[in-house]
Amino acid sequence: MEDSQEIRLIDLAKNGDRDAISRLVTRYEREIFYFIYRMTRDVEDAKDLTQEVFIKVFRKLGGFKGNSSFRTWLYRIATNHTLNFLSRGPQLGMKAPLSALSDPSPSVSETMEKNERSGHVARAVHRLPRQQKAIVILRAYEGLTYREIAEVLGCSVGNCKAAYHNAVIKLREILKNEPLM
Amino acid sequence: MNPSCKNFQALIIDLQQGDPLPPKDREALERHLATCPDCRAFQQDIIQMFKEMGDETLPYLPDEFFQDMREKILHGLHESAPRRIHWARHFPNPFQSGWFSWRKIFVPVLTGICGVLLGFFLATTRTPSHPTPKSIVTISKIQETVVQKSPNALALVETLEDYITIDEFLDSLDDRDIQALLGELSRDLPESLLSETENGTG
Numbered sequence A: 001m002e003d004s005q006e007i008r009l010i011d012l013a014k015n016g017d018r019d020a021i022s023r024l025v026t027r028y029e030r031e032i033f034y035f036i037y038r039m040t041r042d043v044e045d046a047k048d049l050t051q052e053v054f055i056k057v058f059r060k061l062g063g064f065k066g067n068s069s070f071r072t073w074l075y076r077i078a079t080n081h082t083l084n085f086l087s088r089g090p091q092l093g094m095k096a097p098l099s100a101l102s103d104p105s106p107s108v109s110e111t112m113e114k115n116e117r118s119g120h121v122a123r124a125v126h127r128l129p130r131q132q133k134a135i136v137i138l139r140a141y142e143g144l145t146y147r148e149i150a151e152v153l154g155c156s157v158g159n160c161k162a163a164y165h166n167a168v169i170k171l172r173e174i175l176k177n178e179p180l181m
Numbered sequence B: 001m002n003p004s005c006k007n008f009q010a011l012i013i014d015l016q017q018g019d020p021l022p023p024k025d026r027e028a029l030e031r032h033l034a035t036c037p038d039c040r041a042f043q044q045d046i047i048q049m050f051k052e053m054g055d056e057t058l059p060y061l062p063d064e065f066f067q068d069m070r071e072k073i074l075h076g077l078h079e080s081a082p083r084r085i086h087w088a089r090h091f092p093n094p095f096q097s098g099w100f101s102w103r104k105i106f107v108p109v110l111t112g113i114c115g116v117l118l119g120f121f122l123a124t125t126r127t128p129s130h131p132t133p134k135s136i137v138t139i140s141k142i143q144e145t146v147v148q149k150s151p152n153a154l155a156l157v158e159t160l161e162d163y164i165t166i167d168e169f170l171d172s173l174d175d176r177d178i179q180a181l182l183g184e185l186s187r188d189l190p191e192s193l194l195s196e197t198e199n200g201t202g
């Protein structure tokens, strides 16, 4: 649940207080941006979507009753908005083979190998069906609990757990079928 | 791989994710791992996979990037805020203007005209101007019926929550949105619910 300062900021933001809105955005912008980035793997798309999500959040803030935490509610809107975006058609990002490097880094070879390996997993995540991708990113990368994911996706905790296990098993299959060279 | 492997693989995933397992499950898993090479291989792969996920470095973005984003959000909110009409600018306060001297005539006459117009309007309008039952979509019904069945519907329902009626909802969309949503609707909403909405029984 929120701290009292956050509850106060939310109340002020409901009345259109610009400073409160700005402070709430500052508090969550990076977390939400990087979550959307992981979903889209495109910085510009993630930036546009993050802006749209926050605009939507504050436009709908009057309907936020505090039954879930503000953070979970943010993730709910961000997830639905991004899934909606992804459903509009194939995105261009992450189309390289899994064995390709994600971003060339001018660091030492050990770091490069680490990046290569994590980029390999990230590309495999990107190949999951979008709903499975969302659940893997929410749980494995963002660290949301099953209970929070259930609130975000509007499913039961049991269904979320089963969906996550299936997604991870599928992810392992993808990695097995296209191993890192 | 025997049929119980799938259950043990779920336990392996939760364990490697950092979720504590009940002692009974943990003992059963250890016994199973001792005899099942498939699940041992699975566990190694999962350990490696989570490690690689944790090692991922995200693109570095400077503070200016987020500052620009924040400004666009605030600007976007300002743009989308409902425009307030400042009546005072259009109609001076009658108690501070020449209107004041007319008050004994102007106020009763205006009230009378408004009353007549309202009566005429109510007498001639058989259907309410706001959403008729025909166009009302019961959001909770859609949620109950659809959300469990289709991931795409989640996004759709989220969008619908902003709108009272399907008409208002459709009015708010551009052509590209309509194409995308019609696709989603025909895929996600059960036939019965679609026809119910169109026939006005919903």
Ligand SMILES: [Zn+2]
Pocket: B001, B002, B004, B005, B008, B032, B036, B038, B039
């Ligand atoms: Zn096994």
